[in-house]
Amino acid sequence: MLGKKSILKKLLFWLNLVFALFLVLSIAVKHISAINFTFLSLLSLTVPFFVVGNGLFLIYWLLGKNRKALVSGLALFLGFLFLGPVFRIGTHQSDGDSKGISLMTFNVRGFNEFNQLDIPDIDSLIVDFIETENPDILCLQEAPHILKSHKSKLLLNYDYKYIDYVYGEPTNRVILGIYSKYPILDNQIIDFPKSHNSAMFSDILIGSDTLRLFNIHLESFKIRPEVRTIQKANSNKLFVRLNKVVAKQLEQAEILEEHLNATALPKIVVGDFNNTQFSNVYQTIKGDMSDTFLEKGKGFGKTYSLLNYPMRIDYILTDDSFDIIDHKNFDVKLSDHYPVQAILRLE
Template identity: 50%
Template sequence: MKNLSLFNKIIFLLNTLFALVLAISLLVPYVPTNYISFLSFLSLVVPISVLVNAVFVAYWLLKRKRIFLLSGSLLVLWYLFLGSFYKFSGQEKVDVKGEKDLSIMTFNARGFNLFKQMDGNNVDTLIYNFVTEKDPDIVCFQESLYALKRNKALSQYKYKFIDFIYGVHRGKVIQSIYSKHPIIKIDSISFPGSANNAIFADILFHKDTVRIYNVHLQSFRIIPGLNTIKNEESSKLFARLKKAMLKQYEQANLIKESMEKTPYKKILVGDFNNTQYSNVYQVIKGEMNDSYFEQGKGFGRTYDLLKFPIRIDYILSDPEFEVLSHQNFNERLSDHFPVMATLRLNSEQ
């Protein structure tokens, strides 16, 4: 510090501040949200924090100052323990699907544009056409308002589970699962005091039974718009985020309890409304594989937060599944972007 100019001292103080933010963010995924709910919102800004710290590292390296180790060491820890939000290589497609290969897509369709959040009167038709073109074996929709038109458009899916219990008239959000393989059991997981929920379907896949979870965690404006942030008092903003994070944590544990009880191999997909750097992601993921980490590339964007690409929609699978491919699509048919993966079941049966 003694050998630094006034300008560099200011830079160093800013560097220390952002390094502290990143250091705390490293702890957030591993500490239960109910213990540090007031800091859990940091999981949303980890990518930005990483980039800012990387700029500081570059700056100090150009200045030939060992201060670069302050942010540099934290970036190494971040990469080793939490994983990158950008991947340079991966497998997007499978040329020839085998008998034990299963393709699955997840997409928050935002009600198929029923409330006209997007311009155009045929967004729902564009979604149907997109799914038909990609032709996954299973497709899971969040915010999937029921419509007879959808069933006719997706007629290739003989088996389906649309959670009627949680209909829009009761202030609930509907999730749905469409499958080419027989569904032998269905159920839902209710989230107390929330419009969100999770559903699951046990499907018969050759001689195996596979449980498919479709989840939609608390979205109580957890990803606020730019105008909301500008106009909302900081105390109210953090209070709202804290409340939503606590609900997410409660919901994640309900899902975890359900998964621990099933004897079947599991695939879980859906909209977590939070990043891979959150505790709720760690609670649900456990020992499951994340298709993006296995075969994804690029940012893996499923949502834009203040125009920055982030990943809040996931495809997770038990270790018995080998992830063959992962693909993110740049289709603007909702505020979310679709995700698709192909998995191979390694089974003795």
């Protein structure tokens, strides 16, 4: 007869195998036809969870000097090799003497228009935060109509702006905005079919050079980050909805990829991708561009919190025309997203 400890160890090992298998399957997501198997792309949302789980299993087996540690050890090694880090140890020292372009992206969730956060005067707090950080270029997603007003304190710092009315001007609702201290030469909206989401780009003059800045907001999963909301959701309906959202995101990513490939200008892509760095969606847009967090960030790089589960779904990407001087994630609770800033130098 097997003892209780022996049975428990067998169960733990089987659970360990499941965690390792799902992590390895997540690696395969980047190498399959995402359009035909969108449900597999959902695995990318859970990669940090399975990384932490495998890490705990690895420590457990190592403490017991058990060879079963090889299972999670191999899965974690493959994950790091093919997916990149979940956590980054920032060892760099930013060069304070180097001048560059400061660029911030922030999904402000309507400046708490519908009181999603029980914090008074969030709109003023957000404006004060941005004014304190004072980025040279500011990209907002889910920004309200108030920012169109010339009376807005925030606009006084920016001589150039471009705002996109996704829902139509009569509703007084704005979804995307680019604010710049540098001249904006040209603008364009990138409409996504059958979606309230969109992207935009502005050609910005920096000295004698022109760069193209893309501000994007991909299809949302529309999951409120509260336990009670997720617990009430029907699991089958939730899976179907998530699957449809990923399919839309992939379609939108391919549209953006065409626009990115169509220009020879130096390129920056920022915004709310609504998906992780382990997804086909992210990989399609990123291509061979650099992720400022992976180059100069530290920690988990959290830009969104779901049930206190740190997720990185907002990004700043650059092509090789730029030198990435610094990257910063701000831990300020002013929205369901957290702002991201990078310092870049056009080479």
